[in-house]
Amino acid sequence: xxxxxxxxxxxxxxxxxxxAEGPGLGQPLEAADIPxxxxxxxxxxxxxxxxxxxxxxxxxxxxxxxxTCHGExxxxxxxxxxxxxxxxxxxxxxxxxxxxxxxxDYIRRAxxxxxxxxxSDDETYALAAFILERNGVIDADTxxxxxxxxxxxxxxxxxxxxxWAKQGAKPW
Amino acid sequence: MTxxxxxxxxLDYAAGGGLLSRRTLLASAAAGTAAGLLQPRMAQAEAxxxxxxxxxxxxxxxxxxxxxxxxxxxxxxxxxxxxxAPAFSLSGTPHHKLRGTITPSGLHYEVHxxxxxxxxxxxxxxxxxxxxxxxxxxxxxxxxxxxxxxxxHFLECAGNSLFNAVMPEPMQAGCDMLxxxxxxxxxxxxxxxxxxxxxxxxxxxxxVVAAGADGPSLARSIPMEKVMSDGMLALYQNGERIxxxxxxxxxLLLPGFEGNMNIKWLTSLWVTEExxxxxxxxxxxTEILADGSSVQxxxxxxxxxxxTHPSSTMTMSGPGFYEISGLAWTGAGKxxxxxxxxxxxxxxxxxxxxxxxxxxxxxxxxxxWHWDGSPLVLMSRATDETxxxxxARADWKARYHxxxxxxxxxxxxWQVTAEGxxxxxxx
Numbered sequence: 001x002x003x004x005x006x007x008x009x010x011x012x013x014x015x016x017x018x019x020a021e022g023p024g025l026g027q028p029l030e031a032a033d034i035p036x037x038x039x040x041x042x043x044x045x046x047x048x049x050x051x052x053x054x055x056x057x058x059x060x061x062x063x064x065x066x067x068t069c070h071g072e073x074x075x076x077x078x079x080x081x082x083x084x085x086x087x088x089x090x091x092x093x094x095x096x097x098x099x100x101x102x103x104x105d106y107i108r109r110a111x112x113x114x115x116x117x118x119x120s121d122d123e124t125y126a127l128a129a130f131i132l133e134r135n136g137v138i139d140a141d142t143x144x145x146x147x148x149x150x151x152x153x154x155x156x157x158x159x160x161x162x163x164w165a166k167q168g169a170k171p172w
Numbered sequence: 173m174t175x176x177x178x179x180x181x182x183l184d185y186a187a188g189g190g191l192l193s194r195r196t197l198l199a200s201a202a203a204g205t206a207a208g209l210l211q212p213r214m215a216q217a218e219a220x221x222x223x224x225x226x227x228x229x230x231x232x233x234x235x236x237x238x239x240x241x242x243x244x245x246x247x248x249x250x251x252x253x254x255x256x257a258p259a260f261s262l263s264g265t266p267h268h269k270l271r272g273t274i275t276p277s278g279l280h281y282e283v284h285x286x287x288x289x290x291x292x293x294x295x296x297x298x299x300x301x302x303x304x305x306x307x308x309x310x311x312x313x314x315x316x317x318x319x320x321x322x323x324x325h326f327l328e329c330a331g332n333s334l335f336n337a338v339m340p341e342p343m344q345a346g347c348d349m350l351x352x353x354x355x356x357x358x359x360x361x362x363x364x365x366x367x368x369x370x371x372x373x374x375x376x377x378x379x380v381v382a383a384g385a386d387g388p389s390l391a392r393s394i395p396m397e398k399v400m401s402d403g404m405l406a407l408y409q410n411g412e413r414i415x416x417x418x419x420x421x422x423x424l425l426l427p428g429f430e431g432n433m434n435i436k437w438l439t440s441l442w443v444t445e446e447x448x449x450x451x452x453x454x455x456x457x458t459e460i461l462a463d464g465s466s467v468q469x470x471x472x473x474x475x476x477x478x479x480t481h482p483s484s485t486m487t488m489s490g491p492g493f494y495e496i497s498g499l500a501w502t503g504a505g506k507x508x509x510x511x512x513x514x515x516x517x518x519x520x521x522x523x524x525x526x527x528x529x530x531x532x533x534x535x536x537x538x539x540x541w542h543w544d545g546s547p548l549v550l551m552s553r554a555t556d557e558t559x560x561x562x563x564a565r566a567d568w569k570a571r572y573h574x575x576x577x578x579x580x581x582x583x584x585x586w587q588v589t590a591e592g593x594x595x596x597x598x599x
Contacts, residue, residue, distance in 0.1 A: 022318050022366040026308030029299050033309070037389035038299055038440035040381050040448040069257050079257050080456075090460060090575035097454040098468075106451040110388035113259055113286060117389075156466075160458065164395060164469035169428070171474035171503055171560065172459070172467055172579065 037117070041105040045150030048104065052145040053126025055133035061123050062130050065112050074134050083134040094135035098160055100152035103128040104144075125149070180492075180542045186521035189514025189548045191496075192540040194524045245269045247279055248348035259287035259387070262329070263417075264352020267499060268483045273526070273534045274324070275355035277410050281431075282417045283329045283353065286388035289437055293421040296385060298367075298405070302443035305372030312421055315362060315407065322360045323404065323427070324533045326501050328473045329353035330430035330457055334577035336565070336584070342596040346485040350596060351478050351584070354501070356534035357418075358410050359425050364403035368396075368441075377443035381450070382424050385439040392433045393447035394426065398471070402427050405438070427532035428503030429471045430579075432457050460573035473503035475562055476581040477510055477537070477554035488592030491545035496523070497538045502556035506530070509555040510537040516549035516585065516599060523552070543588070549597065551585040565598050 041047040062074065070076075074083030075092075084092030093103060108124045110116050119127070129144040138144075138152060163172050184193040238245065247263035263282040265275055275281075282288075293312050301307040332353035335343045343350065368380075373396065380399050383391040394403075404425040406414060414420045419436030426434050432452055447453065447469065458468040477500035482488060496514075500507045506529050511520040523537035537552065555561045565582040587597040 022362075022370050024370055025314035025317060026300070026306070026310050026367070026370050027314070029301055029307035029309040031307075034299060034301055034307075034440075037391075038301065038383055039442050040383075040391055040450055042444075042446075042448050069253070079253050079260070090573065091455040091458070093451075093455060096466075097449075097451075099449045099454065102449050102451055102454045109391075110286065110451070113257055113388070116286065116387040159465045160468045161465065162469050163467050164471060169398065169472045169504070170558070171472045172470040 037109045041101045043099040043101050043150065045101060045146055048101065048146035048149060049121045050146065051121035051125050052143045053122050053124070053129050054143045055126075055129045055138070055140050057122075058126035058128070058130025058133075061119075061127055066127070069113065074131065082131045092135065094131040094137060095154075096156050098154055098157045100128065100132060100137070100149050100154055103131060104149055180544060183542055185542075186539075187512075187514065187519040189519075189550075190542040190544055191512060191514045191519075191521040192542055194522070194539060196540045245279070247281065248346070248352055250349070260285055261287075262331075262353060264348040264350075265355045266346065266348040267352060267478075267480045268347040268486065270480070271497070271536075273356050273499070273536050274410060275357060275534075277357070277412065277415050277418070280355040280357060280409070280415070280418055281327070281329065281332075281353045283331070283431060284386075285390055286386050288416050289386045290416070291385060291420060291437060296421055296437075296439065298422060298438060299440045300367060300371040300443070301440070302381075303374040303377035303445065304368075304443050305374065306370070308367075308371045310367070312407075315405070315422070318362045318366065320360050320407070321363055321404065322358060324356065324358045324530050325425065325427045326354055326356045326532060326534045327425075327431045327434055328355075328476075328501070328503075330432060330470075330473070330578045333580045333582075333584075336582065336596070336598075337568075337577040337580035338575065342598050344484065344596055347478065347480055347483050350484060353431070354476075354499075354534070356501075359404060359406040360408035360411070361404045361406035361422070361425065364405055364424070365400045367405060368400060368443075371443075373443055376445050379444045379447050381440075381442040381444055381448050382433075382435040382438060383440040383442070384419070384435045384437040386437050390432075390435060390452065391448075391450045392435060392452055393444070393450060394424075394429075394433055395471075396443070398426055398429065399441075426471075428473060428505075430457065430473055433471065457578065459576050459578050461576075462570060462572055464573065470579060471503075473501075474579060474581040475502035475504065475507070475554050475556040475560045476500065477507075477552045477562060478584040479512070479550055479552050479586060482550070482588070482594045483586055484594055484596040486594045488543065488588060488594065490592065491543050494541045494543060495538050496541045496550065497536065498523075498552050500525075500535045500537055500552070500554040501533065502554070502558075502560065503532060504560060505532065505557045507535040507537075507554055508557045508559075510535075511553045511555075512537075512539045513551050513553070514541060514548055517551060520553065545590065547588060547590045549585045549587050549599065551583050551599070553583050
């Protein structure tokens with residue numbers, strides 16, 4: 001078998017060179033050490049946790065934690081109101097965004113602005129349900145869960161052109 | 173008021189409105205005919221000696237600061253929702269008070285979606301995970317031992333120049349408010365390809381979702397192709413560690429791509445097959461077109477320029493000689509040409525570009541000008557090496573929905589009045 005040794009060594013050298021010029025000081029990262037905000041819920045629902053929430057439950061949370069920025073009903077603002085159409089923001093989250101899963105992920109990682117990551121998964125589902133229901137995208141009785149949220153068909157979904165796919169880094 | 177002694181009739185004009193040949197000053201200096209610019213003065217025995225020339229100076233200090241008299245040179249801070257959401261803010265670089273091309277670190281523009289986090293560098297990690305052979309984490313001490321590269325690049329917020337994009341009447345404000353969300357820095361850090369290859373990207377890994385360690389954990393999906401070609405993990409800004417405002421202790425740098433994607437306070441790179449449609453690429457950084465449809469993943473910034481000297485809010489100090497100076501850039505590579513007009517676009521003259529002209533970096537342009545004191549409109553028009561040319565405002569507006577304020581790169585006209593006021597106008 002000794003004749004294979006030089007070949008193996010050469011392969012290893014090639015692999016090391018292909019792994020660029022770094023000193024290789026990265027430490028192993030265990031799955032348990034990856035926080036949720038280091039990933040993102042995908043449009044197909046991958047990454048959604050267990051839990052559920054309804055628009056009615058969401059309305060209570062919204063009234064307590066969200067109105068200062070987004071307005072009494074979600075369409076007044078002043079800050080980028082998520083319910084549309086409105087007079088403040090042309091891209092309301094609950095009707096303009098192409099995927100409903102983004103609502104869950106963004107609310108969970110970033111809202112409310114002064115206390116991000118303070119909402120439970122159930123509260124987050126409830127707020128997503130509230131926003132979608134206020135936009136007329138879902139009915140009041142449908143609870144949002146890991147199964148129902150990715151199944152929501154957003155009204156503006158088919159209205160985007162992917163410029164990267166179309167022309168790469170050439171400015172639009 | 174400083175009166176120039178140049179004889180306007182004798183000058184070499186390059187275009188209307190008093191634009192001079194780029195060689196004007198060099199030529200006249202060489203011929204020794206700089207008409208009164210150099211007036212020898214006799215030594216005066218009675219001349220005043222200022223007090224700082226008659227005293228010892230201040231003691232050394234560990235970290236320098238601008239002169240006290242320059243304290244007014246500040247970023248223009250915009251908090252669109254004031255106390256309702258003060259963590260959302262924009263801070264514009266005062267380009268009309270700066271020269272050269274490098275933006276001082278303390279004046280680099282900022283856009284914060286959730287304020288400026290206070291990060292303990294000893295507890296900050298960069299994670300690379302997802303579709304990789306070896307999920308890895310790096311602390312700052314480890315990263316400091318990697319071979320580093322240095323490159324000068326602009327960053328521009330996709331929302332730069334937003335007031336010109338959407339306001340029905342031109343806002344009268346300085347370049348800090350109008351065009352301040354672009355800055356230029358010498359960045360030093362580690363090529364992203366080195367770190368990604370250490371983790372071993374799987375063949376199906378085509379996108380990277382980068383996330384920051386700020387409160388909102390701002391995240392963007394980035395094509396692997398871009399990350400591997402010229403992405404940098406930036407650790408240093410103009411030679412010193414990155415400022416907290418720019419992402420301390422580390423940020424992602426994607427030359428030419430809209431600022432929002434250059435994730436500050438970078439803590440995670442998650443390799444995926446597809447973009448994940450984060451909040452920012454779903455709504456805040458997509459553009460609605462004139463037909464009501466939208467474009468998304470519009471990453472690179474278009475070719476753009478504006479005149480910084482003179483510019484809106486300035487006052488001319490009388491007729492005579494001036495150097496018109498400004499900044500040009502493009503996300504598509506290098507600036508190829510900047511033309512200047514002093515008659516509202518009727519005629520144009522090519523400006524000189526201060527070299528070296530670097531890709532995806534601010535380029536300073538200049539052109540000598542003899543202002544005869546009559547009202548006129550100055551403007552600059554940049555062309556990049558791909559042949560793309562800055563559009564007129566009306567042409568830019570025609571492409572987009574009235575509400576769109578992103579990726580505005582139209583020509584900036586400045587009206588100079590007979591009184592010498594410089595004002596923002598639309599043409």
